[in-house]
Every structure is written in structure tokens, then in C-alpha cells.
Amino acid sequence: MRWMLRKDLLILARSRVMVGVLVLYPIVVALLIGLAISRAPSKPKVAIANLSPPGATVELGGTRLNVGHYYSQLFSQVQPVPVATRAQAVAAVQSGRVLAAVVIPANIASRLSSVTDQGHVEVIYNGDALEQSFVHSTIEAALSQANLELSNQIRRVAARVIGALVQGGSLGVPGAPQNLPGLSAIPGILRRVIAHQPQGADRAQLEHLADFSEFAAQNLGVSREVLSTVSQPIQVQSTLMHGRRTPLDTYAVVVAVSISLMFVCVLLAAGGVALEREEHTLARLVRGLVSREQLIAEKLLLAAGCAAVVAFAMLAGIGAFVGLDWGRVGQWVAALVVAALAFAALGVAIGALAREVRAASLLAFLLSLPLAFLALVPAGAVAGGVYDAIRAISLVFPYKAALQALDAAVNGSSPGLGVSLAHLLALTALFAVLARLGLSRAE
Amino acid sequence: MIGSTSEPLLAVRNLGKRYGEREALRDVSFEARAGERVAVIGPNGAGKTTLLSIVAGALRPSTGSVSLPPGRVGWVPQQTALYSRLTVAENLELFARLERSPDPRAAVVTMLEQAGLQERASERVERLSGGNRQRVNIAIGLLSEPPALVLDEPSSSLDPRQRERLWRFICAHSEQGRCVVFSTHNVAEAERYAQQVIVLADGELLFSGSPQELARAAGTDGGLGFEGAFVEFLRERGH
Numbered sequence: 001m002r003w004m005l006r007k008d009l010l011i012l013a014r015s016r017v018m019v020g021v022l023v024l025y026p027i028v029v030a031l032l033i034g035l036a037i038s039r040a041p042s043k044p045k046v047a048i049a050n051l052s053p054p055g056a057t058v059e060l061g062g063t064r065l066n067v068g069h070y071y072s073q074l075f076s077q078v079q080p081v082p083v084a085t086r087a088q089a090v091a092a093v094q095s096g097r098v099l100a101a102v103v104i105p106a107n108i109a110s111r112l113s114s115v116t117d118q119g120h121v122e123v124i125y126n127g128d129a130l131e132q133s134f135v136h137s138t139i140e141a142a143l144s145q146a147n148l149e150l151s152n153q154i155r156r157v158a159a160r161v162i163g164a165l166v167q168g169g170s171l172g173v174p175g176a177p178q179n180l181p182g183l184s185a186i187p188g189i190l191r192r193v194i195a196h197q198p199q200g201a202d203r204a205q206l207e208h209l210a211d212f213s214e215f216a217a218q219n220l221g222v223s224r225e226v227l228s229t230v231s232q233p234i235q236v237q238s239t240l241m242h243g244r245r246t247p248l249d250t251y252a253v254v255v256a257v258s259i260s261l262m263f264v265c266v267l268l269a270a271g272g273v274a275l276e277r278e279e280h281t282l283a284r285l286v287r288g289l290v291s292r293e294q295l296i297a298e299k300l301l302l303a304a305g306c307a308a309v310v311a312f313a314m315l316a317g318i319g320a321f322v323g324l325d326w327g328r329v330g331q332w333v334a335a336l337v338v339a340a341l342a343f344a345a346l347g348v349a350i351g352a353l354a355r356e357v358r359a360a361s362l363l364a365f366l367l368s369l370p371l372a373f374l375a376l377v378p379a380g381a382v383a384g385g386v387y388d389a390i391r392a393i394s395l396v397f398p399y400k401a402a403l404q405a406l407d408a409a410v411n412g413s414s415p416g417l418g419v420s421l422a423h424l425l426a427l428t429a430l431f432a433v434l435a436r437l438g439l440s441r442a443e
Numbered sequence: 444m445i446g447s448t449s450e451p452l453l454a455v456r457n458l459g460k461r462y463g464e465r466e467a468l469r470d471v472s473f474e475a476r477a478g479e480r481v482a483v484i485g486p487n488g489a490g491k492t493t494l495l496s497i498v499a500g501a502l503r504p505s506t507g508s509v510s511l512p513p514g515r516v517g518w519v520p521q522q523t524a525l526y527s528r529l530t531v532a533e534n535l536e537l538f539a540r541l542e543r544s545p546d547p548r549a550a551v552v553t554m555l556e557q558a559g560l561q562e563r564a565s566e567r568v569e570r571l572s573g574g575n576r577q578r579v580n581i582a583i584g585l586l587s588e589p590p591a592l593v594l595d596e597p598s599s600s601l602d603p604r605q606r607e608r609l610w611r612f613i614c615a616h617s618e619q620g621r622c623v624v625f626s627t628h629n630v631a632e633a634e635r636y637a638q639q640v641i642v643l644a645d646g647e648l649l650f651s652g653s654p655q656e657l658a659r660a661a662g663t664d665g666g667l668g669f670e671g672a673f674v675e676f677l678r679e680r681g682h
Contacts, residue, residue, distance in 0.1 A: 003540045011528045014567075078616040126577040280524040284583075287501040 027264030046078040047101035049089040056109035117130035183217035261311040269303035269347025274360035299400040302341035339402035342424040345431035352438025375400035460508035475622040482637035483626040490646040491626040517584035521595040527569035542587040554582040576604030594625040634669040644682040
């Protein structure tokens with residue numbers, strides 16, 4: 001096997017263009033995919049026609065809220081393109097300069113101050129269905145966030161007023177009485193007065209008033225908590241079921257490296273076996289010089305070794321720019337080597353079916369690329385039945401397992417590294433058996 | 444000399460090969476002695492390559508046996524089985540090592556000399572002419588110094604001058620006592636270089652004997668020449 005390995009390395013060394021393409025092309029594809037995954041969608045350009053007067057404030061319970069603060073919630077999630085009028089906003093949308101426009105009316109501050117009237121914001125859309133969907137979601141989310149912010153402000157003001165009514169103090173509203181006694185103090189005051197009152201109708205009325213003020217103080221106190229609940233009825237508390245959270249950028253690294261590993265491995269292994277057929281040397285070899293099993297093992301080692309080195313170099317290179325945990329380097333190597341073996345076994349099986357290198361390379365490309373994309377389809381993105389089919393396909397081809405192994409090795413995600421490695425080893429054995437069956441055709 | 448001329452060096456007994464329902468070879472037997480050259484001739488699809496591949500151990504027979512194991516039969520397949528990106532010497536050395544030659548480097552030097560390829564030793568196979576590739580192909584078949592050499596249409600892609608040089612090379616090896624079994628479509632080559640001719644058609648052995656005996660069996664009295672006698676022989680038997 002040593003001489004066969006030496007021979008293949010010599011052939012590789014003399015096929016510099018092929019090796020260059022074999023290494024560079026997958027790396028470029030992997031980096032593009034990684035970039036696409038890691039980069040969040042850019043903020044849509046939205047024209048903002050703010051027709052409210054500069055410095056307009058909303059007055060709630062004596063507290064002034066700057067309308068500009070309310071807008072900033074909206075502006076932070078889009079690329080704002082300021083326009084002066086609604087007509088200019090419409091024109092900007094129609095010309096395609098922006099994907100949407102938000103028109104903030106002049107009376108928004110007064111309507112919000114009235115508390116009883118809702119403020120209205122007009123949103124104007126353009127673009128294709130995808131763009132509309134994206135910009136619609138972004139603006140809806142931004143408006144919801146701004147509404148929540150405003151509602152929190154209102155809750156805080158209302159709670160302060162209720163607090164002053166219950167506990168006493170000043171409302172802070174011009175013209176309102178200062179140093180209020182507070183509802184909670186009134187029952188005590190009344191009961192002290194009642195103690196000096198003779199029995200009779202006046203005393204009964206005073207006792208009735210004391211009971212009412214005690215009841216009112218208790219229930220107004222509760223209403224502050226009720227306001228909190230009403231303003232934000234659902235609060236998000238995140239719990240991750242397994243492992244730890246994978247940051248998007250390191251996940252993108254894992255995707256990029258696993259795709260590179262797959263391409264280099266599958267193409268090299270498939271091409272290596274197909275070359276033996278193309279050069280008509282396979283029959284000469286298997287008539288006693290090298291067994292078919294040895295030949296499969298040699299091609300596995302060659303492809304897995306070369307691809308694992310390329311992938312490790314890529315991972316280490318990216319690691320210089322993205323924060324990777326070098327303390328896990330042993331796990332990286334284990335994941336890369338076992339994943340490379342599984343990909344190489346798939347490649348050898350493909351090569352055993354093809355009669356020439358070009359056919360093997362084409363078959364390897366045609367099979368690998370969709371498998372990689374299928375493995376990246378998230379649950380819920382397609383119908384349940386389709387996703388089950390995707391899972392079944394991903395189970396019998398090595399890409400998904402390799403991605404999970406590398407993700408576990410690099411990011412400590414789940415399923416654990418051991419499970420993925422066992423899966424990959426099982427697939428290695430499966431494809432090696434298929435390759436052996438394919439090589440029976442050497443006759 | 445590799446062996447005695449009286450005892451058969453290679454004995455092929457009742458060989459048969461089936462591919463599913465199709466019978467590619469049916470009950471073929473022949474013997475070859477040391478120094479003897481045996482030509483296998485027949486129309487396309489007769490089973491010549493199948494027979495030679497089985498004799499060389501590259502194909503398993505469905506029935507029958509070959510007296511020599513694959514390691515003692517040198518095989519020269521129809522298409523040159525070489526690594527085109529390796530040099531002539533690298534190809535020879537690789538196969539010498541795979542053949543577990545006791546001294547691979549010495550075997551390479553010997554073969555380069557015998558095949559007249561010393562000048563081309565460091566040239567990549569992809570840059571060689573068809574004739575030189577075939578010489579390397581044959582040299583690899585001879586690396587283990589086997590007592591029997593099997594060549595599948597060795598001269599098919601060569602020009603007359605290259606063919607002449609090839610046959611001189613092959614004859615030199617058979618004269619050293621090696622038995623040579625070759626297939627050819629060039630019937631004149633069989634008449635000129637073979638002591639024994641085997642005629643196959645549809646996987647069946649139709650004739651085994653000397654070229655002269657084949658001419659007599661065709662009943663042409665030499666009037667049609669050897670090629671004409673061969674065609675007549677096949678025609679009479681429905682091929």
C-alpha cells in the first residue's frame with residue numbers, strides 16, 4: 001500500500017492545476033456559503049417623512065416624553081432616508097430608491113398625549129414579494145418595539161401617579177394639590193377620629209368611609225403590578241435544551257470547513273479510483289498485486305489525509321480572524337479525520353461506479369452539492385414530510401453528520417462529538433462495502 | 444531456458460465463463476510448452492480477451508482451471524495499463540515493487556535494456572509514442588520473469604516498423620524458453636510467429652493445431668493463402 005500511496009502522491013504533485021482547482025474551488029464555495037450564512041440581512045432602506053414638529057413631546061401625567069426617542073426605535077432597524085413630505089416619500093418608494101416609506105403625521109404627539117386616541121403611522125411598500133415580506137417584517141418588528149417602549153413609559157408614569165395616590169406625596173402635575181396624604185393613611189386617620197365619635201349615624205358613615213378607603217388603598221396598590229403585566233404580558237426567557245449556544249460566525253466557519261472537506265475528499269477519492277480504471281491499471285493491480293480491499297483503504301487514506309490537512313489549515317487560518325477555542329484542537333482533529341474518512345469512502349464508492357475521472361468528478365459534484373444544501377435546511381423551513389425525507393437522506397450521507405461532528409468539536413454543540421463520530425464511522429463502513437461491490441466490476 | 448520442451452508449461456482445462464445468461468467461453472482447453480508461441484484468433488466477440496484474461500488471472504473462470512497461478516503468468520492487456528503521469532522508470536519500479544521483485548531497481552534496469560527504453564527511462568509515459576508505450580506495457584508483464592507471457596492484441600495499434608520490432612522482442616523472450624500466448628486480428632502474424640493456432644468463435648474452441656494444419660482443415664490447398672483459409676474455415680462452420 002505504501003508504494004501505491006507514494007505513486008498517487010507523485011501523480012498529485014504532477015497535477016498542480018487539478019490540485020489547485022480541487023483545493024481552491026471548494027474553499028471559495030465554502031467561504032461564500034459561510035459568508036452568506038454569517039452575515040445578517042442588511043437593513044432595508046426606508047424613507048422617513050417625519051411631519052411632526054421638531055422637539056414635539058408627548059405629555060403623560062405631567063411627564064414629557066420626546067417623540068424623537070420614539071422614532072429612534074424605528075430608525076435603528078432600518079437605513080433611514082429622511083424626506084420632507086409624504087409626496088416625496090411616495091416618490092422615493094416608486095422610484096425604487098427605498099423599499100418602503102414611513103410617514104409620521106404632524107399630530108402624533110397630541111394624539112398620544114390624549115391617551116384615549118391611538119397614534120397612527122403610515123407605511124408605504126414597494127419591491128417584489130420577497131423584499132416586501134422582508135421590509136414588512138422589519139418595520140412591524142420595529143413598530144412593535146417602539147410601541148412596547150411607549151407603553152412602558154406610560155406604565156411608569158401611571159405607576160408613579162398611583163403610588164402618589166396610595167402612599168401620598170406630590171403628583172408632579174401643575175395645578176394638582178401638593179403633599180397628598182395618600183389613600184393608605186386615610187383609614188388610620190379616620191379610625192382615630194371615629195374613636196372620639198359617639199355612636200350614631202355619623203359614626204357609622206365614618207366607619208363606612210374608613211372601610212372603603214382601606215379597600216381602595218389595597219386594590220390601587222395591586223393595580224401597579226397589574227399595569228406591569230398588561231404592558232408586557234409575555235416576557236421572553238430563553239432556555240437552550242442541549243449543549244451550548246453556537247454563535248453564528250463560528251457556525252459559518254464550521255459550514256465552510258465541512259463543505260471544503262467534503263469536496264476535496266469526495267473528488268480526490270472518486271478521481272483516484274476512477275483514474276485506475278481510466279489508465280486500465282485496475283485489472284492489472286487486482287490480479288494479485290493489490291487486493292481490492294487494500295486499494296480501497298489506500299484511496300481512503302490518501303483522500304482523507306490530504307483533505308483533513310487542507311481542512312485543518314483552513315480552520316486554523318480562519319481561527320486567526322474568528323474567535324475559536326484552541327483548547328478543543330484535539331476534538332477538531334478527531335472530527336476532521338473521521339469526517340474525512342466518511343467522505344473519502346463516499347468518494348471511493350462513486351469512483352468505483354465511474355469508468356473515467358471526468359464522470360467520477362461530475363457524479364461527485366452532482367451528489368455532494370445538493371446533499372450539503374439539504375443538510376443546511378432548518379427544521380420548519382419545509383413541510384413536515386419533506387423535512388422527514390431530508391433527515392432520512394442526511395442520515396445515510398456523511399455531510400450532516402460531519403457538520404454536527406465539527407460543530408460539536410468547535411462549538412461544543414449537540415449532538416455530542418461521540419454520537420456524530422460513531423455515525424460517521426458507520427457511514428464509512430457502509431460506503432467502503434459499496435465501493436468493494438463496485439470494484440468487483442474490475443473484471 | 445525456463446523449462447523442458449516436452450512437458451506442457453501451461454495447461455488450460457475446460458475453461459468456461461458466463462455473464463448471467465450469456466456464455467462468453469465454453470469448455471476451452473489447450474496446452475503450451477516452453478518456448479512455444481500460441482496464437483488465439485477468431486472473429487470479434489469470439490471470447491479471445493476473456494480467455495486470455497482468465498489465463499492471466501485477471502478474470503475468474505466459471506468453470507475449468509489454469510495450471511499456472513497469476514503470479515507466474517506475465518500479462519500484457521490489450522490497452523496499455525500504465526500511469527501516464529509517471530515516467531517509464533517510475534512505472535516499471537512501481538510494478539516491480541508490487542510484484543515483490545527481490546531487487547526492484549535491478550529489474551527496472553534489466554527491463555529498460557531488454558525493451559530498448561534506456562533513453563526514455565525518465566520520460567513520462569503520456570509523452571511516448573504508441574509503440575513505446577506498448578513496449579513499456581510488455582516490459583511490465585515481464586518484470587517478474589514469468590515462465591508464461593499472455594499478450595492481448597499486442598500489435599493492434601502499431602505501425603509496421605514498430606510491429607516488426609515488437610515481434611523481435613517477443614520472439615527473443617520465447618526463444619529463452621518462455622511460452623507466449625497472444626491474440627491477434629492479424630491472421631498473417633499468427634501464421635508467421637505462432638507454432639500453435641487456436642481458433643475461437645462464439646466462445647467455442649473450433650480448432651487447435653499448427654497454422655499448416657489449419658490451412659489443411661480448411662481444405663483450400665494453399666490457394667487462398669492463410670487468411671483466406673481461415674475465413675473459409677470459419678464460413679464452413681457457420682461463422
